[in-house]
Amino acid sequence: MTILRTFTGNLLFARRRRSAAIAFAACLSLSACEPGSSLPPLPETAATPYTLGPGETVRVVVFGQTQLTGEFIVSDRGFVSIPLLGDVPANNETADQLAQTISSELVDKKLLLNPSVSVEVVKYRPVFILGEVQKPGQYPYEPGMTALTLAAIAGGFTYRAQTGYVSVLRKTDGHVVEGRAPRGEEIQPGDVVTVYERYF
Known part of the structure; x- marks a missing residue:
């Protein structure tokens, strides 16, 4: 026994x-085979000056000319409409390049002899977050924002979230790329971030 x-x-x-x-x-x-684990790493983006895009708001200051100074939205066609100048191309231009274009237009149209123009971004393109966060959706971009801070703004992760990495969909040089990124990855205006559901 x-x-x-x-x-x-x-x-x-x-x-x-x-x-x-x-x-x-x-x-x-x-x-x-966790969702998103097979994605390649997000390609590194070269450090280049920030360029403008549709939906952003810029503040244009023409020193000494209050009627030409103000905040203007980059249209869907990529232009800003400046008093006395009309539509000025802004899409894919840096703030400095747009300032130079406005200055040249003022001289060419004989409105000012030696204008002093500055441009700054006051409202960036939004960013988007999908998946396992409390409040998925569209949020204003802030310089220095990371995937983790965006998740926090969206109410935090759900209990099902894969919190170690995210997917980032980004348009670079006219091409859309998607890759896996750590949650501390800095994001850019227009990025779409996806937080996956974990299996266990």
């Missing part, structure tokens, strides 16, 4: 170890 009990106990122990090993292997395989 004692021998039989010992044999039965050893058999049950072996089965439990085998079940645990199978479960562990299953966990590893699930980890390997």
